[in-house]
Amino acid sequence: MDAAAHSHAAPARQVQVAAPPAELAREPLVLNNHSFGWISDAVAGIAEGKAPKWWWPAFLISFGVMATMGGMIAYLFSTGVGVWGLNQPVAWAWDITNFVFWIGIGHAGTLISAILFLLRQKWRTSINRAAEAMTIFAVICAGTFPVIHVGRVWYAVWWLPPIPNAYGIWPQFRSPLLWDVFAVSTYFTVSLLFWYMGLIPDLATMRDRCKTKIRKFFYSLGALGWTGSNRHWSNYEKAYLILAGLSTPLVLSVHSIVSFDFAVSQVPGWHTTIFPPYFVAGAIFSGFGMVLSLMIPIRTLCKLEDVITVRHVELMCKVILATGSIVGYAYGMEFFIAWYGGNQYELDTFKNRAFGPYWWAYWWMVSCNVISPHLFWFKKIRTNMVAVFIIAAFVNVGMWFERFVIIATSLTRDYIPSNWGDFHPTYVDVLTFVGSFGLFMTCFLVFMRFLPVIAIAEVKGVTPQADPHHPAGGAKDGGHH
């Protein structure tokens, strides 16, 4: 009947059910009506066989950059925190800026895997695996900084986990810094669990495809003997739903607690109630910037344009537009409250941010975070991959500057002028931060070589032929059984 109007669904099959009206039809999530087998081959193929030509140079560069970070950390440990530029009054500078930057990046992965799952956004299936991997690697980068910034790291074991020190004193739980330890380590662990659980069916796919004994051994181990049993799927789907439900409040709590590190203090520019929602929106904003920075090259290099479609990129751009607007609103509201609140120290801090010695950092932040996302109002820009890639890079830069502005410039001026100072980073600060990108990219490239970058089973599940009530799935009686 209406087979022509619905030609992408089932070209060669007899369709006996009326296709939905054209205005209800959406652009398909997997283009060109690919079969289930094609999805397995396209995704699993990336992690099988020889590494593509671009992989080795990319890996060696990333590894070299990571090694630089290792060298800088070794120098820091052997010499002391004096190799960094921070000092009184700016005792938190690039270290904590980098921590907040990286932990924020991770939030997009959890938003995609958990919140979009609860909201039944099926387009998440094409990007959730890589985004969750990004979360895990970003949290590893983030966690490095608070650990190395303490000076004598070998004492860290006494104040990170609740273990009494030599005098039998426990960590004290009235400090948001300790809340942060629990928030970040829980976030890392739960993200890893969620990621692994999603991987189980796909590891079974890898297991059933692989040619060598070594690969078979490791994929079998990871797949835990998964046979695709529906009795198993039933429990699996429930556990997945519950994990999504648990990760949603978790991800909101993590950046809220990170913001408490500042908001609970008395420093002007930090002591603000808007921080938790403002930090969470900023985190998702920056995270989507990083997801796009990774996904746009991946879809081209791995020939996944039919799975990560232009529609997917467009939808991510819209999330950036929405969260970027919240961030812009928060910047404005901070200024308004600084004036309206009538606290002269608060107002001075904000004047100093915008027009003081660090004005350039503030205006970098505003141009990247407030102005650039609004280019995404235009469909022409959202569908232009080069433009999206460049804007995503601006978002990443802007969000790093946001954290720098909040953390470092607030500390340069507090209540007494005799307490004022400046901050100048050293080369060790710079190279440690640059090196963290090497760590991130090395992890990501290794992930791409060994694990499926796209959730194979989940993508199969959102195609029309997976729906037993859709003509493409073989339904004959119009959606009833």
Place this chain on the structure above:
Amino acid sequence: MAAGPKTYGIIAEFSRTADVLHAAEKVRDAGFTKWDVHTPFAVHGMDAAMGLKNSKVGYFSFLGGATGYTVGMLMIWWMNAFDYQIVVGGKPMFSPFFAFPVSYECTILLASFGSLGGMLFLNRLPRLHHPLLKNRRFAQVTHDKFFIVIETADPKYSPAATRQLLEAAGAAHIEEVED
């Protein structure tokens, strides 16, 4: 049973989602108990077609979460208000408010372990040896094929009648799997 290799069960292959769903309904209505449908992805509506009840994973999550919250609160009270008291900024030694963020994280942590662990426990996984995993044809289940498996241990199983039922349900290929 018969001499020679023992038969684990009979597998029937399907290639379309709707076909396997309707076949599952027929197997369910025939009253089998030791049977299963294996699919490359979770098929919407299959639980009803098989007559499965709501999964019990939620109980494990709740157990984990309740344990996490209790452990978190008790830990903070014991460390900061009982074992070694330190006055910080005139704040109380214990208050559920400052103890909440950490207890909340512990709740989520243990509830997550409960969910994953509960799922694995209910599915009796990991199980690295399974008769089905030795069958070459069955390996397609993680690729693009659907299988209905009826075990010989099912009281209703009979080699001829069960095969006939699956044939009538539209299976493209049927074979027996050794144990």
